[in-house]
Amino acid sequence: MEPSEWLEFVNEPLLRVPSSDPQMAPSPPPEKPVAAKTLAQRPIIAPPTPPIPTPPESHAGSPIDEADEPTILSVxxxxxxxxGLAPSLPDIVLLxxxxxxxxxxxxxLLRESSNRLNALLPPPEELASQPPDGVGPVVPLPEPSTTLNLVLHTMYGLSCLxxxxxxxxxxxxxDAxxxxxxxxxxxxxxxTPLFEHLLGQSPAAPLDFYATAGHHNLWELAAAISPHLLHFPLSDLDDDIDNRMGAFYLKKLFFLHLGRVDALKRLLLPAPQGHPATPECDFLEQKKLTRAWALAAAYLTWDARPDLSPTAIELALRPLGDHLSCEICQTSLHERVKQLTVQWSLVKRTI
Structure with a gap:
């Protein structure tokens, strides 16, 4: 069989290999609510209102009737x-x-925050002057409840999974x-709980999590997320995500992709070892396997991807043995494919 005929047994198995794209993974469960409705037990210090309220319309209900209605809060x-998250009672309310x-x-909050929640908390001496049985001041924050819930769980050392x-x-x-x-x-x-949360969700949006890790120089998190970006085409990166992750982590991502592709090309180069000529298989017959391997390797190299799986390589190269009549050549091909897949699986997958 000529080498050009062998190539048809290389293309088809490779095209049938399932994608290893992490985005094909099941979607994470929907986010659960962090608050419940409850009746107000005591007056809450609300944000300031205009000093001169607009007079009610003549047909409006009595203010006394409105005051009698219960106040519903989301807590x-x-x-x-x-x-009971601390020995003492809560002494401040975040809104x-x-x-x-x-x-x-x-x-x-004062122990975990080095800037008093971005200077939004009252000074410590003002907090210390609060009555021991009082709820304390209400401090409005710009984050939604889902984000603030995660922030507070982290500050208290709790898991919000x-x-x-x-x-x-x-x-x-x-970011908060x-x-x-x-x-x-x-x-x-x-x-830590937050590290495990971030890593567990990273397959759903690896580029966003990697950029966040790079933005805050969280090397261990970025390295753990980077294998999920092997499928991502670097040509799709835009300026916003590049600027967020920073030049250092962008360079590491490029080096990861280019390094794995270069390693794959080098690993594919050696052909299966020959053997001494026999009456059934002389050197001329063995050269057919060498040429077929070269064509298959060239095909894989042309379409080389950093996320190519060992199974895809095996499915592409094993069919070369279907048309070998020499058992020694078949054994040599089998050992070479096994060696190649093991070597490829050991190539570094992280930045």
Whole structure:
């Protein structure tokens, strides 16, 4: 059989290999609510209102009747007055942008935040002067409740996995933690709840998580996420994502892709070993296998991808043995394919 005929047994198996694209993975579960409705138990300090209210219309109901109506509040299902997250009672209330109340402890916030929540918390001496049985001031924050919930879970050292935070919430939460002066390298490292959340969600949006890790110089997180980007075409990167991850992590991503493609080309180069001529298989017959291997290797090299799986390589090269009558050549081909797939599986997959 001529080498050109062998090539038809190379193309078809490779095209049938299932994609290893991480985006084909099942979608993560929907994000769960972080608050529940409850009746107000005590007056809440609301944001200031205009000093001269607009007079009600003549047909409006009595103000006394309106005051008798119960006030419904949205309160965090984790950070509520009786949660018992600290020995003392909550002494400050954080209000999210979507009006969810979080009852928290100022000592925890002051310990974890190096800038008093971006200077939004009252000074420590003012907090210390609050009555011991009081709820304390209400501090409005610009983040939505889902993001603030993640921030507070991280500051308290708790896991928020049961809330199923979305990819957008996780990335926004990391940015908010940095803005509020929380030590990211302390809270986002292997073994911490937030690190595991980010890594677990990364297959759904690896580029966004990798850019967030690069933006905050979280090397361990970026390295753990980088294998999920082997399928991503680098030509699709845009300026916004490049600027967010930074030049250093962009270079590492390029080197990962280019290094694996170059390694694949080098591994494919050696053909199966020949053997001493026999009456059934002389050197001329063995050259047919060598030429067929070269054609198959050239095909794989032309379409070389950093995410090419060992199974795809095996499916592309094993059919070469279907048309070998020499058992020694078949054994040599089998050993060469096995060696190649093992070597390729050992090539570094992380930045």
């Amino acid at each position: 965090s299902t984790t950070f509520y007055p009786g949660a 999210s942008s979507d009006t969810v109340f979080f009852y928290v402890h100022s000592p925890v 049961h809330y199923s935070p979305s990819s957008a919430t996780l990335n926004a939460g990391v 933690l940095a803005k509020y002066g929380v030590d990211l390298k302390q809270h986002i490292r292997p073994g």
